[in-house]
Amino acid sequence: MLQRPPVRLTASGGAVAPHVGLSSAPAACAPTPPPGPVAGARRRWVAWAGWRHPGLLWACWAVLLCLVLWALWGAPQRPAPLTQKDIDAAVLRTLSTQTLPSATARAAERIRPSVVQVLAYGRDAKGERVERGEGTGVVIVDSGVILTNLHVVQGGAELVVVFADGSESAAQVTGVQAKDDLAVLQAASIPDDLEAATLRSTHDLNPGDGVVAVGFPFGIGPSVSAGVVSGLGRSFQSPDGQQELSNLIQFDAAANPGNSGGPLVTLDGEVVGIVTGILNPTRNRTFLGIGFAVPIENAAGAVGQPPF
Numbered sequence: 001m002l003q004r005p006p007v008r009l010t011a012s013g014g015a016v017a018p019h020v021g022l023s024s025a026p027a028a029c030a031p032t033p034p035p036g037p038v039a040g041a042r043r044r045w046v047a048w049a050g051w052r053h054p055g056l057l058w059a060c061w062a063v064l065l066c067l068v069l070w071a072l073w074g075a076p077q078r079p080a081p082l083t084q085k086d087i088d089a090a091v092l093r094t095l096s097t098q099t100l101p102s103a104t105a106r107a108a109e110r111i112r113p114s115v116v117q118v119l120a121y122g123r124d125a126k127g128e129r130v131e132r133g134e135g136t137g138v139v140i141v142d143s144g145v146i147l148t149n150l151h152v153v154q155g156g157a158e159l160v161v162v163f164a165d166g167s168e169s170a171a172q173v174t175g176v177q178a179k180d181d182l183a184v185l186q187a188a189s190i191p192d193d194l195e196a197a198t199l200r201s202t203h204d205l206n207p208g209d210g211v212v213a214v215g216f217p218f219g220i221g222p223s224v225s226a227g228v229v230s231g232l233g234r235s236f237q238s239p240d241g242q243q244e245l246s247n248l249i250q251f252d253a254a255a256n257p258g259n260s261g262g263p264l265v266t267l268d269g270e271v272v273g274i275v276t277g278i279l280n281p282t283r284n285r286t287f288l289g290i291g292f293a294v295p296i297e298n299a300a301g302a303v304g305q306p307p308f
Contacts, residue, residue: 103267104226107212110269113164114139114197117216118148118261120156132156136215136262142196144187147299148261149276150176153183165191180298181276200270202295207231213253213275215262227253236277236292248292249273255291264293274299
C-alpha cells in the first residue's frame with residue numbers, strides 16, 4: 001500500500017516539498033553560468049563576422065598583416081652616422097663638380113672694400129681745377145685713415161678719394177714719411193660699412209710666395225694682377241734720381257702708373273706692402289716685370305703705429 005509522503009506546513013501556512021533522498025531520483029546537473037557581457041559580445045561579434053560576413057574577417061587579417069610588414073620594412077629608419085670616409089667622398093665629389101674661386105680671386109675680394117682711388121687736383125693759370133696726380137690708397141683704419149704714396153698727393157692742393165661703393169670724399173694729408181714715399185690721408189666723410197684692411201708682417205714672407213696687387217693703373221680699376229715675391233731687401237731709385245728707397249719687396253705682379261699707393265697683399269688678402277714704383281730702364285713708364293713695394297712695417301710707422 002502506497003503511503004503519501006508527509007507534508008510539512010510552514011508558519012505562514014505554505015507547504016514545504018517533502019525531502020527526497022539521493023537514492024530516490026538522480027540530481028539534476030547544475031546549469032552553466034551565462035558568459036559575461038564582454039566575452040559574450042566578443043563571441044557574438046566573431047560569430048556574426050566569421051559566419052555571416054567572412055570577407056570582413058579576412059579584411060581585418062589583411063590590414064593586420066600590412067601593419068606588421070610596414071613595421072618591419074616600411075617604417076622610417078634612422079640614418080647611419082657619417083664616417084670620415086663619407087665626408088671625404090662628399091668633398092671630392094664637390095671639388096670635381098663645382099668650380100671654386102681661385103686664390104687670387106679670394107684675395108682680391110677680401111681687400112676690395114678697403115681699396116680707394118686717390119685723385120689730386122690743382123689750379124691752372126685760369127683758376128680752373130686740373131688733375132695733378134692719380135693713384136691708389138688703402139684704408140688701414142675704419143674711421144677713414146688711408147695710406148698712399150707721397151708722390152701721388154704731393155702736387156695736389158685738393159684731394160679726393162673714391163671708395164669701393166663709388167662714394168667720394170674730400171681728404172687731407174695728416175702725416176708724411178718721405179724716406180719711404182708714404183703719406184697718410186684722412187677722409188672727411190666715409191661710408192657706413194667702410195672696412196679696414198688687415199695688415200700682416202713680412203717677417204715670414206719668402207721669395208716665391210704668391211701676391212696680388214690691386215689698384216687703378218692708368219685710372220682703370222680697381223684692377224687685379226697676380227704674381228710672386230721676387231726678392232726682399234731691394235733698393236730702388238726714383239725715375240728723377242732724387243730719392244733712393246731701400247728694404248723694398250720686389251714682385252712681378254703687373255703694376256703701372258696709377259697703381260702707386262695701392263696694397264700688395266698675400267693670397268690670404270692681407271697687406272704686406274704699399275706699391276711704390278716699377279723699374280723700367282727705358283723712358284717708358286710701363287711695367288716690364290719688376291715692381292717694388294714698401295714693407296708694411298715701414299708704413300705702420302707713417303701713421304704712428306709701432307711695427308709688428
